[in-house]
Amino acid sequence: MKGTTLRRPLTLACSVVGAAVVALDGTVLTIAQPALQHDLGADTGQVQWTSTGYLVAVASLLVFGGRLGDRYGHRRLFAVGCLAFAAASAGIAAAPGIGWVIALRVAQGAAGALLQPATLGMLRHAFPPERLAMPVALRTSAIGLAAVAGPLIGGVLVDAYGWRAVFLIGVPPTLAIALLCLAAPAAGEEGEEREHGPAPVRTPGAPPVPGAVPPPTATAVSGPASRPAPSTATAVTGPAAPTSPTAVTATATATPTPTASEPARTRPAIPPQPLPPVTVTEPAHETAHGRVHGTAHGSVHGTAHDTAAVDTNGAAVMGRPRTPAPAHSGTPTRPGAAAALDLPGACLLGLALACLVQGLAHGAVAGVVPALVAAAVAAVAFVRHERRAARPLVPMEMLRPGPVVAGLGALVAASAALSGTLFTATYLFQGTLGLDALATAQRMVPLALLIVVGAPVSALLKGRIGARRTAAGGAALLAAGVLLLAWPAVTASGPATGACAGLVGAGFGAVMVTATSVVVHRAAEEHAGVAGGLQQTAMNTGPVLGVALATLLLPYGTALPALAAVAALAVPAALGLPGPPRDTDTPARP
Numbered sequence: 001m002k003g004t005t006l007r008r009p010l011t012l013a014c015s016v017v018g019a020a021v022v023a024l025d026g027t028v029l030t031i032a033q034p035a036l037q038h039d040l041g042a043d044t045g046q047v048q049w050t051s052t053g054y055l056v057a058v059a060s061l062l063v064f065g066g067r068l069g070d071r072y073g074h075r076r077l078f079a080v081g082c083l084a085f086a087a088a089s090a091g092i093a094a095a096p097g098i099g100w101v102i103a104l105r106v107a108q109g110a111a112g113a114l115l116q117p118a119t120l121g122m123l124r125h126a127f128p129p130e131r132l133a134m135p136v137a138l139r140t141s142a143i144g145l146a147a148v149a150g151p152l153i154g155g156v157l158v159d160a161y162g163w164r165a166v167f168l169i170g171v172p173p174t175l176a177i178a179l180l181c182l183a184a185p186a187a188g189e190e191g192e193e194r195e196h197g198p199a200p201v202r203t204p205g206a207p208p209v210p211g212a213v214p215p216p217t218a219t220a221v222s223g224p225a226s227r228p229a230p231s232t233a234t235a236v237t238g239p240a241a242p243t244s245p246t247a248v249t250a251t252a253t254a255t256p257t258p259t260a261s262e263p264a265r266t267r268p269a270i271p272p273q274p275l276p277p278v279t280v281t282e283p284a285h286e287t288a289h290g291r292v293h294g295t296a297h298g299s300v301h302g303t304a305h306d307t308a309a310v311d312t313n314g315a316a317v318m319g320r321p322r323t324p325a326p327a328h329s330g331t332p333t334r335p336g337a338a339a340a341l342d343l344p345g346a347c348l349l350g351l352a353l354a355c356l357v358q359g360l361a362h363g364a365v366a367g368v369v370p371a372l373v374a375a376a377v378a379a380v381a382f383v384r385h386e387r388r389a390a391r392p393l394v395p396m397e398m399l400r401p402g403p404v405v406a407g408l409g410a411l412v413a414a415s416a417a418l419s420g421t422l423f424t425a426t427y428l429f430q431g432t433l434g435l436d437a438l439a440t441a442q443r444m445v446p447l448a449l450l451i452v453v454g455a456p457v458s459a460l461l462k463g464r465i466g467a468r469r470t471a472a473g474g475a476a477l478l479a480a481g482v483l484l485l486a487w488p489a490v491t492a493s494g495p496a497t498g499a500c501a502g503l504v505g506a507g508f509g510a511v512m513v514t515a516t517s518v519v520v521h522r523a524a525e526e527h528a529g530v531a532g533g534l535q536q537t538a539m540n541t542g543p544v545l546g547v548a549l550a551t552l553l554l555p556y557g558t559a560l561p562a563l564a565a566v567a568a569l570a571v572p573a574a575l576g577l578p579g580p581p582r583d584t585d586t587p588a589r590p
Contacts, residue, residue, distance in 0.1 A: 010180070011126040012135050015119040017177045018082060020142040021170045022112055025089070026054075027150025032163040039163060042098040049102050052361045057109025058116070059357045059540045060350035066117035066533025067341065067393055074121035074529060075181055081115030082178035086171045093167040113533075120532030124520050130463075133517040137459035140513050144451030144505070151441060345385050345393035352378035357541065360548040394530055403467075403522045404531070406576025407515035409569075410471055411538040412545070414478060414511040417567035420546030421482050421504060422447075424559045428491065446498045450505030451512075458510040459517075466580040467514040474510025475570035477503050482567050486560035511570055512539075518577050 029051065037047045069077040088108035095101045123135045157165040352375045359371030386392040386399075398404050422444070429440040461470045481503030490496045516535055523531035546563065553559040 008126050011122045012138065014078060014177050014181050015123050015135070016139050016142045017173055018078065018115055018119045019139050020146045021085070021174050022116060023143045023146035024150050024153070025108075025167075025170050027147055028154030028157070028166040028169070031151055031154035032158055032166045035158050035163040036098075036101070040098045040101070046098045046102065048361075050098075050105050052358060053102050053106040054109040054112075055357050055361060055540060055544065056354045057106045058112045059537060059544075060354040061110055061113035062117060062536045062540065063349055063394060063530060063533035064346040065113040065115075066121065066529035066531070066536075067346070068114065069118045069121045069529030069532075070526060071341065074118040074125065077114050077529075078118035078122060079178045079181045081111050081113075081118060082174045082181070084111035085115055086174040086178070087111075089167045089171050089174070093164040116536045117529050117532035120516070120520050120535060121529040124523075124525060124528035124531070129521045132521050133459040133462050133513065134456065136517045136520070137455040137513045140455040140509060140516070141452045144448050144455065144509065148445065148448035148452070342386075342389055342391055342393035345382060345389060348378050348382035348385055349393060351375075352382055353537065353541065357544050360544045394534070395524075395527055398523055398527065398530065398534070401576070403518050403577055404534075406573050407519040407522075408534055408538045409573035410475065410511050410515040410577070411519075411535065412542040413566055413570035413573060414475065414508050414515075415539050415542030416546030416549070417478060417482055417563045417570075418504065418508045418546070419543030420550040420563040420566070421485065421560065423547045424550045424554060424563065425485065427554060428485075428560075433491065443494060443497045444501050446502035447505035450502045451509040454506040454509040455513050458513040461510070462514050462517065467518050467577040468575060468579045471511050471514040471574035471577055472571050474507040474514070475567060475574050476507070478507030478511065478570065479564050479567035481507060482560055483564035486564065507567075511574070514577065515574070522578075 033047050033050065036042070036050070037044070065077065065081075085108060088104050088111055091104045092101055092108070095104060119139065120136075123132065123139070127135055153169065154166050157169065355371045355375035355378065359368045359375065386394060386396060425444065426440060429435045429443065430437070435443075458470055458474065481500045484490050484500040484503070485497070490500055519535045520528060520531050546566065549562060549566070550559045553562050
């Protein structure tokens with residue numbers, strides 16, 4: 001079976017670089033916004049929309065982008081997303097006014113919605129489940145490294161060349177991986193690239209020979225002789241398949257059966273005579289969709305209009321060829337796949353997420369309550385629609401209580417706690433303690449470093465003690481670190497603050513690696529893009545929730561304890577993840 005999964009090292013490189021470029025773009029923007037505002041003469045609300053516009057676009061389209069990857073191939077969507085992201089970044093660098101910057105940031109968010117789920121979808125198709133945690137960990141480490149390097153790189157570029165330069169740093173690597181992804185050869189055979197893929201077609205007792213399948217055998221069985229049948233055989237061949245077609249001929253006389261090396265022949269039909277029915281059997285063989293056990297789904301009554309053909313999917317078809325079912329290898333599933341996309345569901349989900357992000361991102365201003373109400377109504381309508389849709393955007397089994405939902409809940413809680421803590425710490429260190437921006441960044445460096453270093457360690461721990469214990473322990477570390485930062489005696493000391501920030505980083509990295517690998521792995525392979533979209537949606541909406549909560553509680557001095565409680569919510573969510581490796585940890589099947 002032909003696959004389009006890239007070679008594993010190249011797949012990992014594309015996934016890591018793509019995720020890092022998106023993370024780097026978000027961090028450097030924060031540094032560039034003051035200079036951008038001064039240069040373009042924008043007000044604070046317009047500058048805020050350079051962030052909000054991106055968040056609204058990416059959050060509303062991530063799941064739909066993942067579904068597009070499932071339909072048309074993750075490699076293709078990844079390349080298109082990278083090219084569009086690079087084009088939007090270059091356009092922002094040349095934008096003549098703030099309106100152009102906002103519009104292109106929205107376009108950049110739409111490109112990110114194609115790019116980000118594909119980084120996980122490609123990993124899901126390239127690596128077997130038991131080896132998926134480490135690639136996800138390396139991707140997480142790259143995101144953490146981008147978070148560390150982004151402010152430093154952005155500050156240097158803004159001081160030396162101005163704010164436009166920060167949008168150009170991601171263009172060369174994004175273009176490079178997009179072109180490399182398109183130009184690189186795909187994996188030759190699915191079985192060569194993925195050990196966990198389906199076995200090739202073979203016949204017991206004989207070595208596999210491409211393009212040839214031993215002839216089937218016909219066995220007469222007893223039964224009523226009232227069904228007419230022709231006295232001569234008509235050869236019926238199945239449709240062409242990626243491996244080799246299997247021809248099954250129902251024979252009622254001693255006429256020799258055509259073989260794989262002998263072309264099928266059709267003799268003139270003789271008026272039907274009553275003859276005993278026959279059952280066509282063939283040796284059991286493995287196919288891409290299971291095992292075919294010798295019979296063509298029952299009796300084949302040899303009439304001129306009632307012939308049987310067995311295709312390479314092992315299904316008997318009566319009187320007409322059957323198109324083989326598609327193999328889910330990240331490529332288009334069939335011509336006209338766009339007709340199967342759940343566009344109403346995508347619109348409802350996009351509306352719900354867009355209203356939620358817009359309402360929370362702008363805090364306590366006019367229009368927030370209507371936006372949140374609209375988000376709730378759209379979410380309810382989305383769920384009702386998905387339950388009735390023949391081809392839902394998000395399969396309902398992915399939203400039932402289980403490891404996928406638990407992993408998404410843990411990601412939302414952990415990312416909300418992390419982003420809210422970083423937002424609060426900035427005001428705490430600079431406003432209350434009087435530290436400058438550089439001293440504040442230095443105290444937070446251990447947080448990013450522990451994400452980078454701790455992610456691979458978390459992947460190893462997941463393999464030894466299971467996702468449940470790894471994620472629960474990480475959530476506990478995250479909650480403890482946030483809570484300790486609320487203690488004035490800790491924040492008064494630089495080393496103590498760095499140690500607590502390290503706890504936050506290590507805990508967040510453990511939750512992110514384990515929960516992400518479970519969400520992507522436990523979803524069926526044909527829904528890998530949707531799983532990646534859901535994971536990225538959780539990672540984009542969680543920070544908005546955390547910053548909104550911190551903004552609300554910061555004047556009362558209770559932001560950090562509240563964020564510690566949010567982080568603690570990840571512990572019960574983590575308990576829903578799979579246990580030690582001996583527990584069942586197989587992907588869910590629709």
